[in-house]
Amino acid sequence: MPYLHVHTNVAVESHVDFLTRCSHAIAVALKKPESYVMVELSEQQSMLFAGTDAPLAFVELKSIGLSPADTVHISEKISKLIHHELDIDISRIYIEFEAPERDMFGWNGGTF
Numbered sequence: 001m002p003y004l005h006v007h008t009n010v011a012v013e014s015h016v017d018f019l020t021r022c023s024h025a026i027a028v029a030l031k032k033p034e035s036y037v038m039v040e041l042s043e044q045q046s047m048l049f050a051g052t053d054a055p056l057a058f059v060e061l062k063s064i065g066l067s068p069a070d071t072v073h074i075s076e077k078i079s080k081l082i083h084h085e086l087d088i089d090i091s092r093i094y095i096e097f098e099a100p101e102r103d104m105f106g107w108n109g110g111t112f
């Protein structure tokens with residue numbers, strides 16, 4: 001059930017292409033089937049970081065079973081992806097990780 005939400009103040013040229021690359025990258029990084037991955041993009045948001053509106057991103061990643069031991073590696077992968085795709089300096093990217101319990105995440109009329 002990985003869910004990735006990218007908030008950014010930049011314009012994204014092709015939403016579908018960007019979201020497709022994000023979906024694949026998250027599936028690989030988490031070693032989970034892409035068929036469970038959901039991605040969302042909120043672009044051209046009014047946002048500031050360090051007092052400036054230079055390109056930035058706030059990324060939320062939720063995934064059942066996400067281990068704190070894996071977040072450094074995943075943070076590096078996400079940061080490189082966002083930098084490559086949106087030309088945002090990695091020092092201007094925040095990533096929030098969340099690992100909900102299986103019974104606190106619903107899908108297909110039930111929970112995981």
